[in-house]
Amino acid sequence: MPDTLSIIVVEADPDRARLIVDSLREAGEFDIFVIAEHTSLARQISARSPDVVLIDIADPSRDMLEEMALASGPLERPVAMFVDRSAEGLSAAAIEAGVSAYVVDGLKPARLKPVLDAATARFRMFQRMRTELAETKKALEERKVIDRAKGMIMKARGVGEDQAYAILRKAAMDQGKRMADVAAALVTAAGLLS
CATH class of the missing domain: 3.40.50.2300 (Response regulator)
Structure with a gap:
């Protein structure tokens, strides 16, 4: 502020x-x-x-x-x-x-400044908590999509979880994209094909 x-x-x-x-x-x-x-x-x-x-x-x-x-x-x-x-x-x-x-x-005039200071501090604390919660929710959603994509790779290629993860990671690196974005594209494409 x-x-x-x-x-x-x-x-x-x-x-x-x-x-x-x-x-x-x-x-x-x-x-x-x-x-x-x-x-x-x-x-x-x-x-x-x-x-x-x-x-x-x-x-x-x-x-x-x-x-x-x-x-x-x-x-x-x-x-x-x-x-x-x-x-x-x-x-x-x-x-x-x-x-x-x-x-x-x-x-009460004497309490005004301390109350405003406390309100501002509390607001900032809750703002940090809301941001952290939103980031955590996003990470969890991305993790779910990556797990679904891994499961699809495992089923389609007959590989284990570690190898499916490596395939997904390599695809992301080759495309210069985040793993969550590549996984989301795979899940979306599979949904359109089924």
Whole structure:
């Protein structure tokens, strides 16, 4: 993230918005934009593409909370949500919706910077985990395709697993392609021929 964070503050009440902006200005150098109207929130946030979204809601319902969280793009940036009151299960719903920090008992100026720092750190951690999970899933899918291709080679040529692997690897090297790509092409071609 850049040196000067851009922060969107979602707050309908002008006095509370001013308090939040003043608290942020005291906490550091930020590029701050306030959104007072919740309609077309996703479009407004997307247009600004902030580093962090800070949402202040007095008394959220589950639907409002999930709508606000999803509109703020929790998979694209950290989202910190401050609420005055929270009913049973709302904090879990917020976390499941992707909110990086869910703070009950309202927004206290002294807690603002540490909460934003924690939300950013948590977002980065989950972003790394999502990337690792996607890479692991892709590797597993590629491994399955390679195993299917090996099985097809074993059956067609009457060779063992090691030799089928060597044949597949040599074909990949000869073509200058990844083994998973050659295996996928073989499986696709065999599917078209059968």
